[in-house]
Amino acid sequence: MNPPAPIAVLQPDWQGLSSQVKAFATLRSGGVSTGVYGGPAGLNGLNLGDHVGDDPLAVEANRQRVNALLPSDVIFLSQVHGTLVVDGTQLRPGVCADAVVTSMPGVVCAVLTADCLPVLFSDAEGRVVGAAHAGWRGLAAGILENTVNEMRSRGAQNISAWMGAAIGPQKFEVGQDVYDVFTAQDGEAARFFVKISSNDVNGLQQKYVADIYQLARLALSKVGVVNVVGGEYCTVSDAQKFYSYRRDKETGRMASLIWIEPTA
Known part of the structure; x- marks a missing residue:
């Protein structure tokens, strides 16, 4: 394997939180994956997804590089685009869920993405x-x-959220079905869709570009979370920093991670 480059990360830009809370998100470089799972030049990729066709030894090496920065080894969810939230202390490999929470210091909560929105x-x-x-x-x-x-069921109050890198509002092309799902639930969501015309295999059809960041802010506001930061990146547009499934189809996955630092 090629020698890995230093790991570069994104740090959440939130303020006013306890210094015990630590978090970061990985980028596409800083590991040993190659080819479509590599960095921009096809080398030194930090792919952390073990389900995307990459060499398992490379994925394991990448995960160990990330684990070296953490208080405990991360256990990744088996994500299914659902709504299940699990307790980090009960997490085991292969658990199907799309969110994880914990109040236990040293337990790492993490999700993998390559265009979908990670929120810490x-x-x-x-x-x-x-x-x-x-x-x-x-x-x-x-x-x-x-x-x-x-x-909140675990006593959390004054919750803040950080939106990591996702597909940007100029690149997130969706169909009428997606527009209908969001607007049927909340008419305000229509503000975050812009109509476009796009040729596809069925001829000319009306489509939209959607702002997933603003849709997330809207959802969070409905449950009283208004201290929301992040949302300035586009994974599709920035091939230097990010993996993107929409852009490349066969590609790696990045991680967004958060934990409560154990006290000495």
Whole structure:
């Protein structure tokens, strides 16, 4: 394997949280994956997805590089675009869910993405944290609301959210079905869809570009989470930093991770 490059990460830009809360999101470079799972030059990719066709040894090496930065080894969810939220202390490999929360220091909450929206959560006191994977199906079905409610059931108050890198509002082309799902639930959602025309195999059809960041903000506002930051990236447009399924089809996965630092 080629020698890995240093790991570069995104740091959430939220403020006012407990210093015990730690979080970051990985980028596409900094590991040992190659080819379509590599970095921009096809080398040094930090693919963390073990379900996308990459060399399992490379994925394991990449995961160990990330684990070296964490208080405990991360256990990734088997994400299914659903609404189930699990407790991080009970997480086992292969568990099907799209969000994880914990109040236990040292337990890492994480999700994998490559265009879908990763959202990290913390209460102001640093007692409860969580991570959610929000593709459009999960977002429409309530994965973010469920995550917030699970955190509150553990005593979380004054919850903040950070939106990691996802497909941007100029690139997220969707059909009438997606528009109808969101607007049927909340008429306000129509503000975050822009009509476009696009040729496809069935001829000229009306389509939209959607702003997944604003749709997430709307969903969070409905459950009282208004301290929301992030949402300035586009995974499709920035091939230097990000894997993108929409752009490349066969590609790697990035992780967004959060935990409560154990006290000495």
